[in-house]
Structures are given as structure tokens and as C-alpha cells.
Amino acid sequence: MATSRIVALLAVVPLLPFVLILLLQLGLRALGWHLQANTKERKEAIVRRVEAERAAVTEHQRSQEAEDGWEKIEKSGTAENGHPVPDDWNGVVGFFHPFCNAGGGGERVLWAAIAATQRRWPNAICAVYTGDHDIERGAVVAAVRNRFDIALQEHSLVFLYLSRRNFVLASNYPYLTLLGQSLGSLVLAYDAFQLLVPDTFIDTMGYAFAVAFCKYLFPKVPTAAYVHYPTISTDMLESLDDTTGDRGIHSGAGKGLKGTGKRYYWHAFAKLYGFVGRQIDVVMCNSTWTQGHIRQLWKPKKASSSFATIIYPPCPVEELEKKIDLTPEGEKQRGNTVLYIAQFRPEKNHSLILRAFAKFYHATKDKPKLVLIGSVRSSTPDERHVYNLRLEARELKVQDATTFICDAPFSVILDHLRTSSIGTNGMYAEHFGIGNVEGLAAGLVPVVHNSGGPKLDIVVPFQGLPIGFLADTDDDYAAAYARVAAMSAQERLEMRLRGRASTKRFTEEAFARKWVAEMETLVGMQKSR
The missing domain is CATH 3.40.50.2000 (Glycogen Phosphorylase B;)
Structure with a gap:
């Protein structure tokens, strides 16, 4: 009798990892349902507010009977042949960009992406998750116009203020920095979803772990990532053995016991990073170099020439x-x-x-x-x-x-x-x-x-x-x-x-054209789900 129990137990042991994974997935799904239920009223309130502001803007335009900047944006949701776009999608696009007020090239990408989305889908809502608590919407819109010459549709732009941005600061992780920041981004993503669960979720800063987390919490929410720079790359791994000193700040860092430890850590993190990246629906890269590393590290289950599309950053x-x-x-x-x-x-x-x-x-x-x-x-x-x-x-x-x-x-x-x-x-x-x-x-x-x-x-x-x-x-x-x-x-x-x-x-025009093409995929996925 005891022997048969032992045999039965040994037969079940190989299944334990799959059972644990299933339980984890169910737990994340349950957490996702909880977050959606808790943020439903806030989402409805945001939609009502934006619709009211949009109606006020439309009425003002009619009374002025003039074609100003906002009117151009409202009218720009048209097909290339000048006819109205048949699909007037009005969902909520969540842009995960915790440092949106930095004013650099990454922020130019963010604002250009939002402007292109607003032109194509004038009735959509663009919500930016940010840790910059000292910004005000009107001031940001004006600053973006002055600094980048990018016109945003103010009434459909929403800021959601994160309270746990410190979890992604490199200074908090003197050791195992890559892993620490990546796991910290999960905390920050949870902070974001407590504020609002969007209809589509896009990371524009490089937090792949946050996007994968969204996928497990909300399987029906399409996800995307615009990758400026892979968190880890094969070039970084190769630089550990470099002897010239000109292959980045980690050149030759693979020597000795400490270097061996760094090597094992980086290779293990690269595998984890690859698993995380494979969970993302739409991947966009800023260059051929980035695309090459992302394709090599993320390796999608179904290889495709369209995976990790190159969309060059908009330049002035x-x-x-x-x-x-x-x-x-x-x-x-x-x-x-x-x-x-x-x-x-x-x-x-x-x-x-x-x-x-x-x-x-x-x-x-x-x-x-x-x-x-x-x-x-x-x-x-x-x-x-x-x-x-x-x-x-x-x-x-x-x-x-x-x-x-x-x-x-x-x-x-x-x-x-x-x-x-x-x-x-x-x-x-x-x-x-x-x-x-x-x-x-x-x-x-x-x-x-x-x-x-x-x-x-x-x-x-x-x-x-x-x-x-x-x-x-x-x-x-x-x-x-x-x-x-x-x-x-x-x-x-x-x-x-x-x-x-x-x-x-x-150019910004070239960026907008390619961005909208990828957004079309996300919108199509959201509607089908």
C-alpha cells in the first residue's frame, strides 16, 4: 500500500510546476478582475469628462467659424484620399511613461505618438501614466508645442499620477540593478492599473516587465512596446571579454571571480528578459541595431518578418x-x-x-x-x-x-x-x-x-x-x-x-505614418477581443 502511494506521488511530482504556473495565472487573472472592477467608475468618469470637453471644443469651433490648431487636429482623422475614416474608435490608450516631463528624445517619441494617435482617432483618449506630479495638462501641451513643435489635442489627453516611481530608480539598486529596476517596474505598473485599466497598453520607456505583467492581468488588453534600447543586449554580454576599453562602460568586466558572477547573472537575466518580451503583442524598435537585439533575445514563438518593426524616432x-x-x-x-x-x-x-x-x-x-x-x-x-x-x-x-x-x-x-x-x-x-x-x-x-x-x-x-x-x-x-x-x-x-x-x-511625418499602422493592429485586436 505504501509503495503504491509513493509511486502515485512520484507520478504527480513532474506535474507540480505546471500546477503552480496554472495557479499563478489564475491568481493574476483574479487580481486583474479586481483591478478592473475597482477602476471602472474612474474610467467612466474620465470618459464623461473628456466627452464634455470635446463637446465644448466643438461648439467653440463652430461659433468661431475659423480653422484654428485644434480644428485641424479634429479634422485630421481622415483617410489618405480625404474621405472620413470609417472606423471612429473611442477607446482609452494607456501610455506608460513614468518620466514624461524629461524633455529628451524619448519624450519626443511619446508626444509624437500621442499626436499621431489623436489625428487618426480623434475620439480616443490618451492617458499618460507619469510620476511627474508637478505638471499640468495645459502647461505640458504648450511646452510640447514650443519645444518639439508638436500640437496635441488637449481635451483628450489625461495624466494619471503614479506614486511609486522610486521603485524604478537605479540608485535604489546598487547591486543587481537590471533585475531590481525590472522587478520595480512591476510595482509601478500595479500602481498604474490601480488608477486605470486602459483598452490598450503601450510602454514607451523600456519597461518590458510592466507590459508582460499587463498581459497576465488583462489578457484581453492588447499590449505594445516601443523599444529605444534593450535592457540587456548581446553587445553587453560580449563587452565583458573586451580588451580595448572602447566597447562601452562594461568593457573587460568579465574578469575574475566578480566578473564570472556578472557573466552568469547577465546571461540568466537575458533569458528572463527574452521570456518577458515574448508576451508583448506589438513590438516597435527605434533602429536596426535595436531590432536585431530584440529579435535575437525575445525570439517570438511564430517568427515573422513583421516582428519588431523599425519606426525611427521623429527628428526635427x-x-x-x-x-x-x-x-x-x-x-x-x-x-x-x-x-x-x-x-x-x-x-x-x-x-x-x-x-x-x-x-x-x-x-x-x-x-x-x-x-x-x-x-x-x-x-x-x-x-x-x-x-x-x-x-x-x-x-x-x-x-x-x-x-x-x-x-x-x-x-x-x-x-x-x-x-x-x-x-x-x-x-x-x-x-x-x-x-x-x-x-x-x-x-x-x-x-x-x-x-x-x-x-x-x-x-x-x-x-x-x-x-x-x-x-x-x-x-x-x-x-x-x-x-x-x-x-x-x-x-x-x-x-x-x-x-x-x-x-x-x-521626419515626424514618416514616424506618424508607421506609428498609426502599428496602432491599427492594436485597435483591431482590442475590437476583436
């Missing part, structure tokens, strides 16, 4: 074209100046550019200049980093030819874009590099790192002709700088014009 190409003329007269205003616009952080590898510039500077009679422009986060190591770079410039004997500009306003940046000749970038495996696009649109000849987005997407031949140069080492960079300086004014101008023409791929 048209604005720079208007403000900077590329003419023979304009060429005379440009000096022999190398310009590097990037945050003052170790991963941007300013040191590589300093070493390269020093070799270029000391090898030519026509002494060039180097201008480094970037933001510096207060109360962070950034300030110490700038100090160390200044010391390095002095050691390289180029301090008099090197200018550091911290937290420059756009007007100052614009002046340097207009008067510099070369735009450079030293970061290894830059995921995209919007600064490189801006440099091309402004007419700079790019000399950038032979990796990542600059190599695969930006500094690529246009109509069969080169628009810039790629480099790996300081010798490569120095040689490329010298090559640009040796060109005739006409040759440089022709390259500048080709570079500008190539940036049409990165």
Missing part, C-alpha cells in the same frame, strides 16, 4: 532645414571645427574623441577646434566626469582648442551646428543617435563610431554616394577628420547636401 529635420542654409555662402561661415553633442556620461566615450582630436590637431598646421556640448545631471558623477575630461584635454595639450559647454540652450547649439564642419560621435553601440541625424540635417559631415544605429541606419550611402565616415579607433577618427578638412569647399558642400537629403527618412 524640417526645423533645421529652415534655420540653416546649405549654400556656398553658408560654407564660408563654417570653420575647421569638430562638434560632439552628447550627454556628459561615460558611455558617450568623450575620451576617445579627445584622443582622436589630439592626433588630428597635432598633425595639421591649420589648427582645428573641438566643441563638446552636453547636459550634466546635477548631484551626479557627470560633473566629475567633465572635470576629468578637462584634465585629459590638458594632458593631450589640446585644452586651448577644446571648448566644453554644459546644458546649452538650443540657440547656442544651433549656432554651433551652423558654423561647425564635422559632427562626431564616440559611443560604442549607440542604439540610434538622434544627434547624428540632427547633425546631418544641419549640414555637418559625420564621423561616427562604426557600430549601432549610426552605422546601420544613419551614416549610410545615399543614392550610392557616401555622406560621412565610420571609425573604430582614435587613429581612424583622426584620419577621417583630416580627410574632411582636405576636401575642397565644393566637395564638402555636396556631401552636406547628400547628408541632409538622406534625413527625409527620419
